[in-house]
Amino acid sequence: xxxxxxxxxxxxxxxxxxxxxxxxxxxxxxxxxxxxxxxxxxxxxxxxxxxxxxxxxxxxxxxxxxxxxxxxxxxxxxxxxxxxxxxxxxxxxxxxxxxxxxxxxxxxxxxxxxxxxx
Numbered sequence: 001x002x003x004x005x006x007x008x009x010x011x012x013x014x015x016x017x018x019x020x021x022x023x024x025x026x027x028x029x030x031x032x033x034x035x036x037x038x039x040x041x042x043x044x045x046x047x048x049x050x051x052x053x054x055x056x057x058x059x060x061x062x063x064x065x066x067x068x069x070x071x072x073x074x075x076x077x078x079x080x081x082x083x084x085x086x087x088x089x090x091x092x093x094x095x096x097x098x099x100x101x102x103x104x105x106x107x108x109x110x111x112x113x114x115x116x117x118x
Contacts, residue, residue, distance in 0.1 A: 019112040027075030027111040032103035039099035041067035
């Protein structure tokens, strides 16, 4: 996909269709490491998915082959944007889980055109 040109004047309808300007949507990348002595990979993933689904969020990602790490991109499930408050809530939730050894949460990025780690 080509880079979106921010200097172009676009109609409201086109900005909405392209998720630009006031219609821009944000999400963020995150990674967390499990304590395998406290929880299995499957149980940790189930707990994580229950938390994000309760918030109406969507998660694209998975785990490492070692079964000790979960990572991916978090965004609104049905459209919309995540906020700094959502990032803080996620940080607090991960920090409160005794089975999470460590976590990293990236800054908000454009969910449609953002730069994702490969």
